[in-house]
Amino acid sequence: MSTMTQDPSIAQNDHDDHHHGAPKGLMRWVLTTNHKDIGTLYLWFSFIMFLTGGAMAMVIRAELFQPGLQLVEPNFFNQMTTVHGLIMVFGAVMPAFTGLANWLIPMMIGAPDMALPRMNNWSFWILPFAFSILLSSLFMEGGGPNFGWTFYAPLSTTYSPDSTALFVFAVHIMGISSIMGAINVVVTIVNMRAPGMTWMKLPLFVWTWLITAFLLIAVMPVLAGVVTMVLTDKYFATSFFDAAGGGDPVMFQHIFWFFGHPEVYIMILPSFGIISAIVPAFSRKPLFGYASMVYATASIAILSFLVWAHHMFTTGMPVFAELFFMYCTMLIAVPTGVKVFNWVATMWRGSITFETPMLFAVAFIILFTIGGFSGLMLAITPADFQYHDTYFVVAHFHYVLVSGAIFSIMAAAYYWLPKWTGHMYSETLGRWHFWCSVISVNVLFFPMHFLGLAGMPRRIPDYAIQFADVNQIVSIGGFAFGLSQLIFLAVVIKCIRGGEKAPDKPWEGAEGLEWTIASPAPYHSFTTPPEVK
Amino acid sequence: MTELKRKSNKQLIILLFASAVGMFGFGFALVPLYDVLCDALGINGKTQSTASTYQPVTIDKNRTITVEFLSQVQSDMPWTFTPQVNTMQVHPGELIRTHFVASNLSANYLVGQAIPSVSPGQGAAYFNKTECFCFNQQALKANAQADLPLIFFVDPELPDSISTLTLSYTLFNITDKGYVENVAE
Numbered sequence: 001m002s003t004m005t006q007d008p009s010i011a012q013n014d015h016d017d018h019h020h021g022a023p024k025g026l027m028r029w030v031l032t033t034n035h036k037d038i039g040t041l042y043l044w045f046s047f048i049m050f051l052t053g054g055a056m057a058m059v060i061r062a063e064l065f066q067p068g069l070q071l072v073e074p075n076f077f078n079q080m081t082t083v084h085g086l087i088m089v090f091g092a093v094m095p096a097f098t099g100l101a102n103w104l105i106p107m108m109i110g111a112p113d114m115a116l117p118r119m120n121n122w123s124f125w126i127l128p129f130a131f132s133i134l135l136s137s138l139f140m141e142g143g144g145p146n147f148g149w150t151f152y153a154p155l156s157t158t159y160s161p162d163s164t165a166l167f168v169f170a171v172h173i174m175g176i177s178s179i180m181g182a183i184n185v186v187v188t189i190v191n192m193r194a195p196g197m198t199w200m201k202l203p204l205f206v207w208t209w210l211i212t213a214f215l216l217i218a219v220m221p222v223l224a225g226v227v228t229m230v231l232t233d234k235y236f237a238t239s240f241f242d243a244a245g246g247g248d249p250v251m252f253q254h255i256f257w258f259f260g261h262p263e264v265y266i267m268i269l270p271s272f273g274i275i276s277a278i279v280p281a282f283s284r285k286p287l288f289g290y291a292s293m294v295y296a297t298a299s300i301a302i303l304s305f306l307v308w309a310h311h312m313f314t315t316g317m318p319v320f321a322e323l324f325f326m327y328c329t330m331l332i333a334v335p336t337g338v339k340v341f342n343w344v345a346t347m348w349r350g351s352i353t354f355e356t357p358m359l360f361a362v363a364f365i366i367l368f369t370i371g372g373f374s375g376l377m378l379a380i381t382p383a384d385f386q387y388h389d390t391y392f393v394v395a396h397f398h399y400v401l402v403s404g405a406i407f408s409i410m411a412a413a414y415y416w417l418p419k420w421t422g423h424m425y426s427e428t429l430g431r432w433h434f435w436c437s438v439i440s441v442n443v444l445f446f447p448m449h450f451l452g453l454a455g456m457p458r459r460i461p462d463y464a465i466q467f468a469d470v471n472q473i474v475s476i477g478g479f480a481f482g483l484s485q486l487i488f489l490a491v492v493i494k495c496i497r498g499g500e501k502a503p504d505k506p507w508e509g510a511e512g513l514e515w516t517i518a519s520p521a522p523y524h525s526f527t528t529p530p531e532v533k
Numbered sequence: 534m535t536e537l538k539r540k541s542n543k544q545l546i547i548l549l550f551a552s553a554v555g556m557f558g559f560g561f562a563l564v565p566l567y568d569v570l571c572d573a574l575g576i577n578g579k580t581q582s583t584a585s586t587y588q589p590v591t592i593d594k595n596r597t598i599t600v601e602f603l604s605q606v607q608s609d610m611p612w613t614f615t616p617q618v619n620t621m622q623v624h625p626g627e628l629i630r631t632h633f634v635a636s637n638l639s640a641n642y643l644v645g646q647a648i649p650s651v652s653p654g655q656g657a658a659y660f661n662k663t664e665c666f667c668f669n670q671q672a673l674k675a676n677a678q679a680d681l682p683l684i685f686f687v688d689p690e691l692p693d694s695i696s697t698l699t700l701s702y703t704l705f706n707i708t709d710k711g712y713v714e715n716v717a718e
Contacts, residue, residue, distance in 0.1 A: 115542055183549045191542050221553050225560025237710055240564060243648045244607075244705030250577070251567045255560060318576050318655060 021523050030125070033117035035102045036521060040420075041124050042099025043413075047489070049091030049131065050406075054482050056084040061478035064471050067463055077461035078146035079138060085149030089267065090174045091131050093401065096409045097270040098123075098181045101209050103420065105185060107514035107521060108203045110194025110530045115187040123180035130173035137163035137170075148459060150260070153241035153252040157233040168231045175220045182216035185209055194513070196532035200291065203512050205273030207294050211301045212269045215262045218305075223259040226252065250315050257308035265304045267401060269297055271368075271408035272339055275361050277512070278415050279343050282358035283350025284509035289342040296335035303332050313384045322381045329379035333372065340369055355507075356430030360411035363438050364404060371399030374449065389459075392452025398445045402481075403438075410437075410488065417495050418502030422520030425495040429487060436484035443477030578654035580700075584668060585661040592626040593689050600687070603701040604633060610706035611639040612673070614647070617680075625689040633666065633681045633702065637673035645671040647681075647702040656698045659688035667702065 022028055022037065032038060059080045063071050072080070102120065106113055114120050137144035145167040147155035156164060189202070189210045202210075229240040229252075239245025241252045272293075280287045287293065309317060309325040317325075343365050352358070374396040378387050387393060410433075417425050447470045452458075456467045463471065505515040513532070517525045571577040600623055602616035614635045623629050637643055647667045651657035662668075666681035673679060687698065 116546070179553050183546060183553070186549055187542055187545050190545060217549055217553050218556055221555075221557035222560040222563075225557050229561075229564075239710075242705075243703065244646045244707050245710065246582075248567070248577070251564065254567060255563050258563065259560075316578070316652070316654060318574075321576070 039103030
């Protein structure tokens, strides 16, 4: 690889300068308060959930391979779409970002650990319980949640299965975990920066996570509130969402999306931070417009509280309200555009090499932008009436979440794996993973736009005959994308078990404190804070 | 960790936890806030839930509003519930009397609650009911039938852009719900 620094004086940096290593055995992982251990736990948990939710997507795509009902019953199909969504949002994307935050934020700001290590242990270890509860409900009589991940009332109240209480408690636990994780991130960043690490010197990944943490603290409690209302409506005869008792089912959507829209930025802002680290490293140029990136991130976060009703254009809102939410939504394209142009400007006339992290980062920029454009189309109120609840929406949010958030997580994994494991990953396998993923993800999601425009509704197990051919292509793309992720699993396992020894700074253009410590990062790093100039 | 840092950690943690608890409360505060906002802005098609008084005003004979009546019965309610007339022409300011007919098809005593909604939503504030069965719950003995009265007038201030008002009632079965009042049979 032309770009790897092979400076032997750095490469054989002694690895025994830390006082004591990791404890041994299973209890190491249960009792750990070490940010690197907890980061690893989060990342593995997230990957297991990614495969679990992915398996559900395979069930969905297999059923939709042909029109008619072939493999599963409609009720089970609905449980698959619901739990696929819940697992991917709360089990795969969010824990992956928290895992990256745990691994990287202390190393990036020169801190010895997270500020609240014991709470950190708790925030991880309650997650497996939450998802066990959620998944176990699938095997109960009456089935698991089948009302969509958005659990609109009255689907989740009047018409939901008996296991809904378990869904509610699982969401409560996930929320508590996220809030604790977010508090930890804020306290760490505010109080534990190394001397000289001023605000405007923070790496962008740290900045984007700080803003994400504030979003989490602001909206996860609202989600907890709305699931609690669903719980009491269903089991304790309240009528928050029951019109017969003076409530209003449309209010559910307002409260849910007040959480839900900031939530989608929770799932993309840390990606922006990752891409802002990787693009300069492989372009061998500093990031273009650092300050504007910080302000753009903050603007997106603030605007995210003013756009929730664009999910509800067809509920019969007054025209004035529809226009307000339409313009606010379109306004978000401005700071997002600033970011995309900054990344492109960073690459402009850089001396670029395309190792796997950079490949994923470039694909992110292009494919996330496609998802952003279809988002703009959806924001246009009159047009939205056609797109609403069709596969166009499915295509839109999978472009921003799969080829957006997930691709950035993959990019991050490849970029920092040498630091985590001390070995270089297999570049050949990494490229195989990238090209298989990027081709199949487009075969999977791009035709969905046309299905949606032609009128195929989302969340249905069967469809009209004219959608058959395109659905077949989509399903083939889906199976290929699912299988491609097994290459990633192979790369990671191979990289952990061995491989070319990684130097402290394996990427020539990489910047940041994490590259000043040994590879693999010692169990305790920055026990004496570095001086940042 | 220095003593100073430990202290500022603690303050920040308390502040952040308090924000999280506060936002949990805010989620619930959205419920009354929603009603207040819908009421103040006259959106969402909600009509007032108490009787308004009719002040004789000049009836605007030059303007005719089409008023349509719709009724729906939730699937778990074995009643029929239909308006006496489906549509009528009224002048703003005119006091109109009509009724809906409900009959209990089952062999059980059942309590219903009709929930009104006006479309377009902006017209709701101008649709005034001086008497409506929907202000109370509706109870019918087995196989009983009843005329449910509705007296209303359209406010002459109704914006010119609105020429048709649709009043829709959805009848819910609340017999087994906790909020059944003591309805006279």
